[in-house]
Amino acid sequence: MAFPNESGAAQAVAAAQPMDRVRAIVESVLGVAVPGDETNIIGLGANSMELVRIINLIEDETGLRLRFEDVGFEPTIAALARNIEAAREHEAEAPVPRGDAREAEAAVPARSLPAVAGIRRNEGWPVVKLAGPTPPADAPGASVRAFGREPLALAQLAQLLETLRLPGEGQAGHAAYASAGALHPVQTYLYAKTGAVEGLQCGLYYHHPRSGELWLLAPDLVLDESLYEPLLNAPVYRSAAFALYLVSRPGAIEPSYGQRARDYCLLEAGAMAQLLRTRAPSCGIGLCAIGEFAFEPVRDWFELDDDQACLHSLVGGAVT
Numbered sequence: 077m078a079f080p081n082e083s084g085a086a087q088a089v090a091a092a093q094p095m096d097r098v099r100a101i102v103e104s105v106l107g108v109a110v111p112g113d114e115t116n117i118i119g120l121g122a123n124s125m126e127l128v129r130i131i132n133l134i135e136d137e138t139g140l141r142l143r144f145e146d147v148g149f150e151p152t153i154a155a156l157a158r159n160i161e162a163a164r165e166h167e168a169e170a171p172v173p174r175g176d177a178r179e180a181e182a183a184v185p186a187r188s189l190p191a192v193a194g195i196r197r198n199e200g201w202p203v204v205k206l207a208g209p210t211p212p213a214d215a216p217g218a219s220v221r222a223f224g225r226e227p228l229a230l231a232q233l234a235q236l237l238e239t240l241r242l243p244g245e246g247q248a249g250h251a252a253y254a255s256a257g258a259l260h261p262v263q264t265y266l267y268a269k270t271g272a273v274e275g276l277q278c279g280l281y282y283h284h285p286r287s288g289e290l291w292l293l294a295p296d297l298v299l300d301e302s303l304y305e306p307l308l309n310a311p312v313y314r315s316a317a318f319a320l321y322l323v324s325r326p327g328a329i330e331p332s333y334g335q336r337a338r339d340y341c342l343l344e345a346g347a348m349a350q351l352l353r354t355r356a357p358s359c360g361i362g363l364c365a366i367g368e369f370a371f372e373p374v375r376d377w378f379e380l381d382d383d384q385a386c387l388h389s390l391v392g393g394a395v396t
């Protein structure tokens with residue numbers, strides 16, 4: 077069977093039905109026939125670069141840029157076609173200027189994107205030189221995406237979570253991160269995999285920041301890697317020993333900060349994540365932030381109020 081080359085794929089499929097158009101693009105990039113519209117193309121061997129090329133070709137033809145995460149979560153021709161329809165409807169409601177489409181995709185992991193100017197270019201302004209070209213030597217380590225197989229000691233995890241401790245009721249002292257009104261509306265949950273942390277049963281725990289305790293909410297719960305985007309993030313989670321989930325509790329902050337509550341929770345979650353990232357190397361732990369994972373299928377295990385949301389997560393394990 078012959079496949080149109082990539083550059084000709086857009087034209088070759090222009091007159092076809094949406095599903096056929098997507099199929100032509102996918103097959104031109106992969107160079108193989110895809111048996112069915114529901115066939116997982118990652119299962120056929122598609123890698124991240126090929127997914128990005130598919131996204132780029134779809135954008136060239138339709139003017140619509142699909143999110144890498146959406147494609148990665150459901151990598152089938154049928155899902156791609158559905159995503160195009162959804163993007164078309166979304167654009168009809170809130171049009172994005174054609175030239176801005178790639179820049180507007182800031183949520184896609186940087187590894188899958190063309191260069192986007194988050195950092196400004198100098199347009200002729202006077203410059204005051206402060207530092208050399210490299211970040212300071214005491215900057216925290218890089219994100220870790222492959223972890224050691226040996227179990228972590230509970231003490232290592234305790235040392236990591238210590239950085240999120242709050243002083244006990246009535247005690248002096250302060251947290252290591254700022255919190256609007258010292259309300260601390262962001263909660264921390266730990267998921268430990270079976271046998272991954274010595275002395276810690278597999279399951280989902282709430283970390284009590286004042287008592288320095290882990291409360292076992294869901295013993296023996298298995299949080300499956302299918303909750304993570306399959307191409308980039310599932311392999312990271314697969315080798316991890318644990319995951320941390322930072323969850324907002326709007327009820328704790330809305331009475332004081334109203335509509336700013338969610339932004340303030342996000343800022344606080346960012347500060348907490350950065351503290352963990354800074355502390356992790358001295359605990360012998362590597363961490364990787366994971367912005368998106370499928371929280372809804374598992375949220376019942378967290379026993380939350382309806383308005384609580386998972387804002388951010390990190391996966392971690394022993395450094396190799």
Ligand SMILES: Cc1cc2nc3c(=O)[nH]c(=O)nc-3n(C[C@H](O)[C@H](O)[C@H](O)COP(=O)(O)O)c2cc1C
Nearest residue numbers: 185186217218219220308309312364365366367368
């Ligand atoms: C909000 C947020 C979401 C992120 N999501 C992911 C993710 O889904 N997968 C991943 O591998 N890294 C993720 N990262 C980590 C970044 O990719 C990483 O920090 C960046 O590439 C810089 O690399 P470094 O941390 O090694 O310096 C995320 C980081 C942030 C702040």
